[in-house]
Amino acid sequence: MKLKINRQKIGIKDFDNMVQGGIPKDSIIGISGPPGVGKSIFTLHYLLEAARKGQKCVYINLEEPMENIDKMINSFSFAKEFNKLISEKRIVIKCYNYSEYEKIYSDLFVKIIEDDDIKIIVIDSFNCFFSYVGKSESTKIHSEGNNRMMLHQAVSMLRKKGLTSILTLETGHERSDDFCSGIPYLVDGLIKLDFLELGTIERRIFIPKMRWTDQYKESRSYEIGIKGIEIIKEEE
Amino acid sequence: MFFPKVVQINKPGIIYTCQDRKFGSPVSKRRQVFFFEDIIVNLQLETIRQMGKKKTSDLYYKIGKESGIRCMLISRSKKAPNIMLPSILDYIFKGFLGGGMSFAYNLSYNKRETILSLKGRNNIICRKTGIPSEFAGLVSGIMSILIGKNIEAEARCSRCPYGCCIVASKDIQTKYIPIYNKMKISKEYHNLNFPVIEKNNDFKHSFSHLIRFKKVDINMKNGKFCYKEKVIFPTEIGILGVITDNYIRNRKRQILEKGIIEGTEKLAGELFKEKGRKGMNNIVQILSSLGWGYTYLNYKKNEIIVDIRHAPIDRYNYVFGSLMINGFLNYFFDKKYKIKSIKQMTNPVVVNIEYVA
Numbered sequence: 001m002k003l004k005i006n007r008q009k010i011g012i013k014d015f016d017n018m019v020q021g022g023i024p025k026d027s028i029i030g031i032s033g034p035p036g037v038g039k040s041i042f043t044l045h046y047l048l049e050a051a052r053k054g055q056k057c058v059y060i061n062l063e064e065p066m067e068n069i070d071k072m073i074n075s076f077s078f079a080k081e082f083n084k085l086i087s088e089k090r091i092v093i094k095c096y097n098y099s100e101y102e103k104i105y106s107d108l109f110v111k112i113i114e115d116d117d118i119k120i121i122v123i124d125s126f127n128c129f130f131s132y133v134g135k136s137e138s139t140k141i142h143s144e145g146n147n148r149m150m151l152h153q154a155v156s157m158l159r160k161k162g163l164t165s166i167l168t169l170e171t172g173h174e175r176s177d178d179f180c181s182g183i184p185y186l187v188d189g190l191i192k193l194d195f196l197e198l199g200t201i202e203r204r205i206f207i208p209k210m211r212w213t214d215q216y217k218e219s220r221s222y223e224i225g226i227k228g229i230e231i232i233k234e235e236e
Numbered sequence: 237m238f239f240p241k242v243v244q245i246n247k248p249g250i251i252y253t254c255q256d257r258k259f260g261s262p263v264s265k266r267r268q269v270f271f272f273e274d275i276i277v278n279l280q281l282e283t284i285r286q287m288g289k290k291k292t293s294d295l296y297y298k299i300g301k302e303s304g305i306r307c308m309l310i311s312r313s314k315k316a317p318n319i320m321l322p323s324i325l326d327y328i329f330k331g332f333l334g335g336g337m338s339f340a341y342n343l344s345y346n347k348r349e350t351i352l353s354l355k356g357r358n359n360i361i362c363r364k365t366g367i368p369s370e371f372a373g374l375v376s377g378i379m380s381i382l383i384g385k386n387i388e389a390e391a392r393c394s395r396c397p398y399g400c401c402i403v404a405s406k407d408i409q410t411k412y413i414p415i416y417n418k419m420k421i422s423k424e425y426h427n428l429n430f431p432v433i434e435k436n437n438d439f440k441h442s443f444s445h446l447i448r449f450k451k452v453d454i455n456m457k458n459g460k461f462c463y464k465e466k467v468i469f470p471t472e473i474g475i476l477g478v479i480t481d482n483y484i485r486n487r488k489r490q491i492l493e494k495g496i497i498e499g500t501e502k503l504a505g506e507l508f509k510e511k512g513r514k515g516m517n518n519i520v521q522i523l524s525s526l527g528w529g530y531t532y533l534n535y536k537k538n539e540i541i542v543d544i545r546h547a548p549i550d551r552y553n554y555v556f557g558s559l560m561i562n563g564f565l566n567y568f569f570d571k572k573y574k575i576k577s578i579k580q581m582t583n584p585v586v587v588n589i590e591y592v593a
Contacts (some may be wrong), residue, residue, distance in 0.1 A: 034439065194440060196449040198518045199510055202448055219448060 005212045008120075008164045010042070014231035018207060018216035025190055027211065028158050029057040030183055031128070032169035032195035037203055038224045039168040040072060042193070043122040045228055046166055050120040051090040057120035058079025058112060061095045063128065064105050069093055080146055119162055126154075126167035127183060148182050155186045184209065193222075205231065240565060242331070243418050244268075248440035249546050251470070251527035252430060255311055264311050267429035267548050270443065270526040273336070273360050274506075275469040277561065278499025279479075279492065280365040286491050293369040295482060300370035302478045304377020306419040310472065315384030318347055325352060328378060336360040336460040336469045339371050339400035350387065352404040359456045360460065360469055363397035372402050373412075379404045386413055418481075421474065428549040428585050440524040464507055467585070468526065477550030493559055500563020508568075515568040519561075528557055529587070538593045540565060540573065547587040554578060554587045565591055 007022030016022050023029050040061075047057045061069055073082050085091045091139050096104070112118050159164045170185055184190050189210040195203045203222050207215040221232040255264045283292040316324050322345045329340035354375065362368040368391035374388035388411050389404035395546030442490045446452040446463065453462045460467050483492040507513050513535070520531045529547035533540060542561055547554055559580055565573045576590040 093420070194445070194448065196445055196451070196521075197439065198441075198451070198521055199514065202449060219450075 003212065008231050009049050011045040011052075012042070012229050012231060014220070014233070015205070015229075018205075018220065018231075019189075019210055019213050020215070023164065023210070024212050025164055026159075026161055027188035028155060028165045028167065028186075029189040029191065029210075030167050030169050030187040031191045031193065032171050034171055034195070036201075037193035037195050038222075038229055039170075039193060040124050041076075041224060041228055042191075043080075043124060043166050043168060044073065044076070044082065047091050047120065047122060048078055048085070050164075051085040052058075052081075054090070055119035056115075056117040057091045057122070058118055059091065059093045059122045059124065060101075060108075061093070061124045062098060062101055063125060064095060066093070066095045069095060075226075078228065106203070109154075113157065113160050113163075116162070119164065121158065121163060121165045122168070124168045124169045124194075127169045150187060151182055189213070246527070248442045248526065249524045249530045250431070251443055265426065265430060266310050266474075267425075267527075268470045268471050268472055269476070269528055269548050269557075270461065270468040271476070272463075272500075272503055274471060274503045275496055275499040275563075276361050277364045278502060279495030280361065280367055282495035282498070283488070283491050284365070284367070285294040287488070289367070293367050295486065296367055296370040297373040297376075298414070299479050299482050300373020300375075301377040301380075301412055302373075302414050302419055302482070303370075303380075303475045304374040305381060306377075306474050306478060307374075307415060307417060307472065308378055308381040309416070309420050309482070310474065313381055316382045321345060321347065321382060324382060329354065333459045335471070336467060337371065338459060339368070344575075350383060350406045352389075352400045354400075354584060356400045357398045359397065359400045360389075360467055362400075366396055368393055368396075368402065369398065372404075375402050376411075377414075386410060388412075419474075419478070422551055424549075424582075425474075428582065431546050440530050441521050443525050445529065445570070446525045463522075466503065466507060473548040473550045476556040480555045481551075492555075496556065496559035497563040497566065500560050501567045504564055504567035511568050511570070512589055513568075516564065519564045519568070521560075527583075531561070539545045539576075540569075540591045542589045542591065543590055544587040544589070546585055549585060549587070554580070554589070557587070558589050561589065569593075 005020075006025040007020065008025045009016050009022040010019075031042055033039050043059065047059055050057050059069075073079050076082075082091070101108075112121060163220065167183070167187065187209075190208050192206040192208060193203065194206065195201050203224070204219045205222050206219045221234065223230050225234060241256050243256070244290055245252050246252065251268045253266050253268060255266075280292060280296065284294065287295070320543070325341055325345055329343055332340050337359055339356040339359040339362075340354045342354070344353045345351070346353075352375065359368070359371065362371060372389040372391045375447055376387060379387040379389065385406075387404050387406055388408040392401045392403055393399050394401065421552070443452070447454070451463060452468070454460075455462060461469065480492065483489055504515075504519075508518060510518070511535075516533060520533065523529070523531050527548065528535075529544040532543045532545070534543070544554070544557065547557065555578075558575055562573055564573060571593040573591040573593050576592045577588075579588040580586075581588065
């Protein structure tokens with residue numbers, strides 16, 4: 001018997017087609033890539049699509065100040081609608097630096113879990129925070145095993161019925177960060193964005209893992225324009 | 237159980253293969269680069285123009301034989317028991333198919349007579365030059381190691397490029413016996429060519445990037461890698477040293493230089509429209525993807541200084557690579573550059589080349 005999977009649209013039409021209509025609901029998805037490939041923009045589409053359907057979304061950014069997030073949102077044609085949803089509190093944006101986040105993140109997660117209205121959470125970026133705490137003097141946690149345990153705990157906190165999460169994961173162009181290397185095993189899906197620079201910059205999207213989904217196996221080319229991310233139709 | 241597992245590792249600027257047996261025997265590693273077929277073809281055609289077909293054929297037989305021996309020595313191969321020879325030969329030549337050497341598509345081996353016959357079609361390089369002796373030499377080198385005595389080979393192709401045929405037999409008259417010690421890997425080979433891979437903060441590309449972004453096609457039918465329809469093939473960097481050595485030993489360095497530089501210029505003209513620094517920046521990424529190290533360019537008035545970090549090093553100090561870059565610079569800047577100096581630094585390995593216009 002085939003299991004019926006409820007899906008959550010990302011809001012990028014051709015991407016949703018690549019994953020049978022959307023990512024599985026209640027799942028945790030990692031989106032990885034080097035700088036400049038559009039990981040954060042990808043999550044904006046996701047927040048917008050969910051908020052349009054009346055779902056409450058939380059976006060936590062751990063590296064950029066609020067002004068930069070505003071600038072990013074306002075550079076796209078969907079800015080007006082996005083800002084309206086922020087003002088209606090359908091989308092909540094929180095920016096923290098690492099030290100602030102280190103102090104409050106356990107409580108923050110408890111609040112998120114307890115708030116039944118929150119259906120969508122995006123953490124941008126997830127792995128950089130852990131590489132920070134792993135090296136921080138205050139925590140005195142250095143071993144790889146402990147780091148993995150911390151990651152496991154953080155991912156477990158996000159596993160709640162009715163909460164679908166996207167975690168952006170910063171990687172180098174080729175290397176996989178120590179912290180990032182454990183995450184693909186813990187998440188339910190992994191979307192990789194990458195670029196190739198040969199004269200012009202070409203970006204491609206890959207979906208190496210998506211549980212409960214017969215995802216598109218080839219990579220697809222995409223562009224970042226005024227409408228955000230657009231997957232390019234490829235000739236057969 | 238008996239045959240080594242081969243794993244290819246590719247990182248920006250660095251490609252190498254590791255061979256490992258499941259039980260006991262030691263690991264062997266070889267640093268590889270991908271090279272454009274058309275550059276070697278141009279070199280061979282230039283050699284034919286200057287030396288004639290017979291002498292070129294003889295030269296390339298020697299190059300092939302030394303390359304075959306080098307391949308075997310680097311993977312620590314020894315004389316093989318007769319009973320296992322057919323399987324070993326099959327394993328080795330199936331591996332060559334992946335590099336575009338499709339002369340070895342069908343293999344038959346007569347144990348009693350020690351006759352190896354390889355047939356195929358559309359083999360790289362010789363399909364464009366009509367000189368298959370390099371591959372006959374390669375087979376001869378491999379067979380000589382596996383049999384434990386000198387075995388020669390010859391090409392008996394029927395119609396190029398569709399009827400490739402190479403036969404190795406104990407009955408073929410002795411043509412060339414190389415000095416094996418010269419083909420062994422140097423003491424520095426491992427220190428120089430397998431660096432600790434550093435964090436790739438300046439976003440150089442790797443070969444897998446070219447594959448993932450569909451810039452390199454793998455033609456499953458004939459086993460050839462193509463970059464924009466130009467065939468590229470993997471080669472252990474020592475093989476480029478063998479080629480260089482043979483040209484220099486025969487006092488034909490100017491043919492080597494002319495062949496590679498002009499071949500690269502022609503190739504660049506066919507592949508790239510954009511000229512100047514922008515065009516050259518593409519080459520930097522392509523060289524990184526093809527395993528030639530991380531290339532950094534420093535432009536001065538009539539001079540370009542090229543630093544190649546983690547360059548693949550053979551005993552000829554990056555001659556092949558420096559000539560290839562020379563050809564690219566000539567094309568992208570419409571000038572005739574000359575190599576002023578090549579310096580090699582170790583730890584980390586950096587090759588510094590000064591080109592002057």
